[in-house]
């Protein structure tokens with residue numbers, strides 16, 4: 001793994017020949033409603049990665065549905081990871097997302113200790129539209145801050161920026177100075193690079209920003225579709241990591257992920273009951289495999 005500090009060419013992972021990188025994916029698994037492991041496993045697999053799931057909870061459906069059943073897998077995480085140690089599982093990246101309890105953060109930190117050179121990718125999933133998701137307690141939100149320190153790539157939306165930095169949520173329409181200050185705060189808290197998602201200014205575009213210590217803040221924008229779907233945050237970070245793990249720069253990865261989510265959303269809108277079904281990406285996985293060149 002190499003870190004290239006020159007602006008706009010941040011290559012975080014160098015893929016060597018036919019080597020298949022292994023990604024530990026620490027997220028929940030949802031039976032219905034595409035998100036988390038249901039997205040991370042297929043998307044990263046399509047990019048030629050060996051994805052090893054660490055399920056942080058089993059949901060009947062994601063938390064945007066009025067009724068969902070949650071089975072917490074937190075008690076099994078210690079024996080689960082103990083067995084990985086015995087087996088000698090070696091990871092090239094640790095990618096975390098939706099968590100069930102503060103103990104899940106200890107499991108992630110344990111993976112960091114046991115896989116010291118692994119790329120640390122943290123999608124600090126906690127909420128949207130200024131509100132925390134229903135299963136996110138104040139303790140869990142507080143504990144999530146610990147994952148900012150040492151994250152190679154941190155991908156918050158603006159609600160998550162506000163929770164992590166302890167600043168008021170100002171909506172999605174924020175100017176570049178606001179984003180720069182937010183990125184600087186997260187970098188001061190210990191993140192190496194930050195991708196701030198979902199900035200909207202009412203001009204038909206949706207913007208993502210890439211920042212890092214000593215780097216110019218870079219804007220990557222694309223057409224904003226006139227509807228929202230659940231699971232797009234997970235699809236975005238999974239596609240971003242797929243691009244990084246195939247040897248692309250972080251800026252290119254953000255460009256790819258934004259375009260991929262946009263294209264999958266367009267396809268989703270052609271499906272019956274698409275608002276309920278969530279984001280459909282299955283028939284677009286070839287675009288991810290094409291990253292391999």
Ligand SMILES: Nc1ncnc2c1ncn2[C@@H]1O[C@H](COP(=O)(O)OP(=O)(O)O)[C@@H](O)[C@H]1O
Nearest residue numbers: 157197198223224225227232233236258261262
């Ligand atoms: N309506 C949309 N039109 C186009 N792209 C979108 C749309 N919604 C999301 N995306 C893309 O997916 C990214 C992540 O989605 P978002 O829903 O903002 O994440 P989160 O679930 O973390 O809030 C956005 O930053 C954008 O690039």
Ligand SMILES: Cc1ncc(COP(=O)(O)O)c(C=O)c1O
Nearest residue numbers: 035062063098230231232233234
């Ligand atoms: C169980 C679960 N996992 C993951 C997510 C993340 O979804 P998104 O990709 O929209 O941030 C959610 C959001 O509601 C959820 O309820």
